[in-house]
Amino acid sequence: MAGRAVLRVQAVLSRCNTRGNSGSAAGYCLDLVRKRDYEGFLCTLLLPPGSQTSAFALRALNVELSQVKDSVSQRNLGLMRMQFWRDAVQEIYSGNAPHHPVALELSKAVQKHKLTKRWLTRIVDERENNLNDRAYGSLKDLETYAENTQSSLLYLILETLDVRDVHSDHAASHIGKAHGIITCLRAVPYHSSRRQVFLPVDICMLHGASQEDFIRCSQEKNVKDVIFDVASQAHVHLEHARSFKRNVQGKAFAAFNITVALDSYLKKLRKADFDIFHPSLQRKNTLLPLYFYVRSWKKTY
Numbered sequence: 200m201a202g203r204a205v206l207r208v209q210a211v212l213s214r215c216n217t218r219g220n221s222g223s224a225a226g227y228c229l230d231l232v233r234k235r236d237y238e239g240f241l242c243t244l245l246l247p248p249g250s251q252t253s254a255f256a257l258r259a260l261n262v263e264l265s266q267v268k269d270s271v272s273q274r275n276l277g278l279m280r281m282q283f284w285r286d287a288v289q290e291i292y293s294g295n296a297p298h299h300p301v302a303l304e305l306s307k308a309v310q311k312h313k314l315t316k317r318w319l320t321r322i323v324d325e326r327e328n329n330l331n332d333r334a335y336g337s338l339k340d341l342e343t344y345a346e347n348t349q350s351s352l353l354y355l356i357l358e359t360l361d362v363r364d365v366h367s368d369h370a371a372s373h374i375g376k377a378h379g380i381i382t383c384l385r386a387v388p389y390h391s392s393r394r395q396v397f398l399p400v401d402i403c404m405l406h407g408a409s410q411e412d413f414i415r416c417s418q419e420k421n422v423k424d425v426i427f428d429v430a431s432q433a434h435v436h437l438e439h440a441r442s443f444k445r446n447v448q449g450k451a452f453a454a455f456n457i458t459v460a461l462d463s464y465l466k467k468l469r470k471a472d473f474d475i476f477h478p479s480l481q482r483k484n485t486l487l488p489l490y491f492y493v494r495s496w497k498k499t500y
Contacts, residue, residue: 224300225252228259231301235262238460241488245495246453250359253308257355259301260284260319261348264326274330281327288319312359318351325351334410335383337401338432345379346372356454366446367454373440374455374500380433381461384426384468387475391416402428416476423473430468437461441500455500459490 232255233240239258246254264284271277287302296306308314325347335341353371357363383397390397396410403409406424413422437458463484471477484490494500 224303225255227300228252228255228304231262232258235266238457238487241460241491242456245456245491246356247360247450250312250356250453252304253312253314253359254356256301256304256308257352257359260305261322261352263301264323267326268330277330278327281323281330285320285323285327288316288323292316308359312361314355314358318354321347322351332395334397334403335399338399338429341380341383341399341429342376342432345376345382348375349378349382350375353454357451360450360454362448362451362454364448366443367448367451370440370443370447370451370455370500373436374458374461377433377436377440377461378457380429380436381464384429384433384475385464385480387413387426388416388481391476398425398429418474418476422475426468426473426475430465430473433461434465437465444500449498452498452500453495456491456495458500459494460487463487463490 229240232243236258239261243251243254243258264281267277267280271280283297287297287299287305290296291302291306291309296302305319325344329344335344350372353375354368357367357371387396387398391413394414396403396413398413402425405428406421408417408421408425412419440455440458464480467480468475471479
């Protein structure tokens with residue numbers, strides 16, 4: 200089965216290489232997600248054909264918004280970019296999408312699936328709030344950010360699958376929170392190299408870990424304890440999401456394939472004894488496409 204799965208994954212990736220070079224708005228979105236959100240790209244490949252293009256548009260918007268913070272030198276420039284996307288969402292729902300490839304594809308997705316506007320505006324608003332270079336005051340603050348961004352994205356992807364029920368939304372909420380927490384963890388080495396630390400202040404204070412400890416890539420126990428606590432909360436959210444499994448519609452499972460990447464990272468982090476700076480955490484998992492396919496084939500999350 201593994202051999203056939205590998206061939207299947209390779210075939211899908213090959214087809215997407217062709218589609219991504221088409222020069223269309225859809226091709227632009229696909230390429231952007233493939234280059235900037237590879238795990239999201241793999242997830243989207245496993246969605247039903249009727250949802251794929253719309254999901255690529257949603258993930259492309261998420262990429263555009265996530266890149267703003269690191270691509271501008273002044274906060275005011277970031278605010279201008281966010282205002283563009285806020286206006287774009289308003290114009291899309293007014294039937295007059297701006298001539299931007301992501302906005303054009305997003306408009307098609309909104310019309311096709313009647314996507315809920317508040318999830319899109321919530322993503323933009325939260326990304327804008329996060330332009331301030333401040334650490335999360337608490338783990339709860341990090342969870343709120345994750346809910347408003349990653350969970351909202353999952354609610355929208357569920358809508359492309361025609362899934363609108365409370366159990367699926369509960370699972371999506373917890374998976375999104377886990378995703379946001381793990382994204383924060385994965386970014387620690389990058390941010391530390393820029394003398395920035397965004398980990399929850401309350402957890403750092405609990406273990407007596409200072410910003411300087413992270414900036415100098417400390418491997419001391421107090422630093423590892425901070426990482427353990429934050430990672431543990433991500434694991435708790437994944438377990439909560441799975442507790443709803445029996446009540447979640449089968450077709451919703453495709454929206455939750457990101458748990459493959461989240462599980463993989465947490466496993467590597469445990470093997471590294473919660474040393475967030477361990478080189479193994481920076482290596483790309485070449486078997487990830489296979490793992491995604493197998494999880495999809497098993498119809499679980």
